[in-house]
Amino acid sequence: MHPASLISKLPRRAVVREMGLRDGLQSVATIVPTAAKLEWIRDAYDAGQREIEVGSFVPPKLLPQLADTGEVLAFAQTLPGLRATVLVPNFKGAERAMAADAEMMLVPLSASHAHSLANLRKAPDEVVGEIARIRAERDATGARTRIEVGISTAFGCTIQGEVDPEEVVRLVQAVLDAGVDAVSLADTVGYADPAMVSRLFERVLRVAGERLVCGHFHDTRGLALANVYAAMQLGIARFDACTAGIGGCPHAPGASGNVSTEDLTYMLHSMGIETGLDFDRLLALRAKVVKWLAGEPTHGTIWKTGLPKTIKKEEAHA
Amino acid sequence: MHPASLISKLPRRAVVREMGLRDGLQSVATIVPTAAKLEWIRDAYDAGQREIEVGSFVPPKLLPQLADTGEVLAFAQTLPGLRATVLVPNFKGAERAMAADAEMMLVPLSASHAHSLANLRKAPDEVVGEIARIRAERDATGARTRIEVGISTAFGCTIQGEVDPEEVVRLVQAVLDAGVDAVSLADTVGYADPAMVSRLFERVLRVAGERLVCGHFHDTRGLALANVYAAMQLGIARFDACTAGIGGCPHAPGASGNVSTEDLTYMLHSMGIETGLDFDRLLALRAKVVKWLAGEPTHGTIWKTGLPKTIKKEEAHA
Numbered sequence: 082m083h084p085a086s087l088i089s090k091l092p093r094r095a096v097v098r099e100m101g102l103r104d105g106l107q108s109v110a111t112i113v114p115t116a117a118k119l120e121w122i123r124d125a126y127d128a129g130q131r132e133i134e135v136g137s138f139v140p141p142k143l144l145p146q147l148a149d150t151g152e153v154l155a156f157a158q159t160l161p162g163l164r165a166t167v168l169v170p171n172f173k174g175a176e177r178a179m180a181a182d183a184e185m186m187l188v189p190l191s192a193s194h195a196h197s198l199a200n201l202r203k204a205p206d207e208v209v210g211e212i213a214r215i216r217a218e219r220d221a222t223g224a225r226t227r228i229e230v231g232i233s234t235a236f237g238c239t240i241q242g243e244v245d246p247e248e249v250v251r252l253v254q255a256v257l258d259a260g261v262d263a264v265s266l267a268d269t270v271g272y273a274d275p276a277m278v279s280r281l282f283e284r285v286l287r288v289a290g291e292r293l294v295c296g297h298f299h300d301t302r303g304l305a306l307a308n309v310y311a312a313m314q315l316g317i318a319r320f321d322a323c324t325a326g327i328g329g330c331p332h333a334p335g336a337s338g339n340v341s342t343e344d345l346t347y348m349l350h351s352m353g354i355e356t357g358l359d360f361d362r363l364l365a366l367r368a369k370v371v372k373w374l375a376g377e378p379t380h381g382t383i384w385k386t387g388l389p390k391t392i393k394k395e396e397a398h399a
Numbered sequence: 400m401h402p403a404s405l406i407s408k409l410p411r412r413a414v415v416r417e418m419g420l421r422d423g424l425q426s427v428a429t430i431v432p433t434a435a436k437l438e439w440i441r442d443a444y445d446a447g448q449r450e451i452e453v454g455s456f457v458p459p460k461l462l463p464q465l466a467d468t469g470e471v472l473a474f475a476q477t478l479p480g481l482r483a484t485v486l487v488p489n490f491k492g493a494e495r496a497m498a499a500d501a502e503m504m505l506v507p508l509s510a511s512h513a514h515s516l517a518n519l520r521k522a523p524d525e526v527v528g529e530i531a532r533i534r535a536e537r538d539a540t541g542a543r544t545r546i547e548v549g550i551s552t553a554f555g556c557t558i559q560g561e562v563d564p565e566e567v568v569r570l571v572q573a574v575l576d577a578g579v580d581a582v583s584l585a586d587t588v589g590y591a592d593p594a595m596v597s598r599l600f601e602r603v604l605r606v607a608g609e610r611l612v613c614g615h616f617h618d619t620r621g622l623a624l625a626n627v628y629a630a631m632q633l634g635i636a637r638f639d640a641c642t643a644g645i646g647g648c649p650h651a652p653g654a655s656g657n658v659s660t661e662d663l664t665y666m667l668h669s670m671g672i673e674t675g676l677d678f679d680r681l682l683a684l685r686a687k688v689v690k691w692l693a694g695e696p697t698h699g700t701i702w703k704t705g706l707p708k709t710i711k712k713e714e715a716h717a
Binding site: 091238239275301302303307347351381382389 | 557560589590593594619620621622624627628666669670699700701707709
């Protein structure tokens with residue numbers, strides 16, 4: 082292996098997909114008003130973000146923070162070129178997403194049996210069955226909504242502990258067979274390290290190829306950016322992130338903090354990987370989000386230290 | 400490039416070299432009493448650490464925090480198998496290190512002209528000349544003290560900005576020609592990203608080969624562990640770290656925080672790379688250091704969240 086190949090394999094361009102409005106807000110007690118959410122989306126859009134998960138079609142009783150997802154999605158759909166994603170935990174949510182003409186819906190599927198029961202009250206294979214019904218419904222209705230399955234707890238689980246990589250590969254194959262458009266791998270609880278990422282993404286790439294579209298890393302134990310780097314070396318060029326590093330999973334104790342949008346963007350800019358993002362605007366948006374979530378834990382590093390002197394503003398805004 | 404080669408290239412074993420007593424303490428105002436330093440070294444030794452930089456032979460007027468380096472070194476030399484390192488900024492310091500029979504002395508050489516002037520009041524090539532005189536003195540006296548040159552600001556500088564990789568390679572070649580035993584590359588101010596690390600280490604490996612022995616990364620902007628991973632992929636298997644992530648450089652504003660010993664150890668253990676370190680003892684030592692440095696900034700992540708459920712105690716103690 083010649084080291085140069087490590088570099089040349091990296092993508093030229095990567096997408097930072099904003100998860101703050103869904104993965105972030107679902108795990109904080111504060112309910113952000115709809116108007117602030119629209120301002121968030123507008124600012125993120127103005128900063129160059131073109132993929133945003135705007136909420137979740139779950140019963141408002143379960144997640145009152147996301148009860149306004151329909152309204153938020155409708156606003157996001159007015160912004161040209163913005164790919165607005167919604168999370169749907171089940172068939173009913175998928176029906177709502179398709180009825181709302183969402184461009185994409187993300188269906189979570191836990192590779193951990195125990196997490197799946199805690200999070201969705203269904204075993205993984207029951208979820209696979211539901212995903213197949215969602216695909217059939219889309220075919221029947223002619224909806225355009227793309228289906229991405231996010232394999233959660235793909236690197237281990239705070240409830241169950243070990244998650245067998247075999248099981249991850251099996252579930253990926255099962256949902257591909259069920260006709261989903263894309264899959265992503267999520268380190269829901271911050272257990273992954275770069276070697277695990279390298280191994281698992283490589284195995285899943287063998288079965289999913291270009292349909293493996295995204296890596297979702299939590300920075301619970303400080304390894305999210307190292308994990309992003311490991312996945313990028315395999316050509317992965319889309320990563321989920323949350324403004325101010327908010328996020329987690331209500332059923333995964335200790336799983337605080339998606340990798341922060343600002344930190345991920347800084348690393349990509351520093352490496353010369355284009356994101357289309359305006360760093361100063363991301364920082365300004367971060368400040369707003371921190372204000373809206375006053376008292377909630379936030380994360381991230383680069384907002385404290387600022388960009389290196391060696392990063393030119395033009396590059397940072399590339 | 401087959402991904403498997405990324406993994407197989409990683410070292411099986413890596414050394415976490417403790418820098419807290421030197422790089423850490425030199426940048427904090429608190430003066431840790433000698434007795435506490437000896438306790439620190441004893442605890443680090445009991446946790447499995449076998450390479451510790453115990454201080455710096457600089458004039459006590461400049462760094463009163465390290466005025467007891469001679470005494471601390473003498474204690475460290477009583478612990479079987481411990482490689483105690485001292486930093487020496489000049490010929491005079493090197494004479495003291497050799498007189499004290501130190502096993503290794505680390506001579507800093509800034510690749511940034513501006514940082515070199517600020518830190519040592521000498522241009523880089525003057526420092527190279529002094530290093531040659533140190534080597535000649537060692538030959539003349541028959542001292543056993545090995546000479547490692549740490550190329551600081553190798554990835555950029557808060558004063559000067561850009562540092563030309565060409566200049567880093569030139570200086571490495573110059574000190575190798577001057578007869579030093581080893582070189583290391585330091586991201587003194589936290590400007591490096593994994594792609595930069597990959598490129599620069601690869602270039603320096605071409606001229607230094609096995610004499611490039613160590614990577615020194617500050618976590619100022621959250622990329623230290625990603626940078627360690629990038630260097631490990633090139634076979635580098637020794638990394639500097641500071642307990643509780645303390646550290647920095649008094650002449651590099653904003654350069655806070657060596658990568659924390661605990662976080663680095665966690666990543667290595669998670670990846671199955673042996674360190675010989677006892678994780679619980681490292682955490683217990685961290686708590687002591689934080690107490691000794693009450694009020695000073697500390698860093699790190701894993702002490703807050705604990706090890707993943709998937710890491711068995713036996714593995715963590717490997």
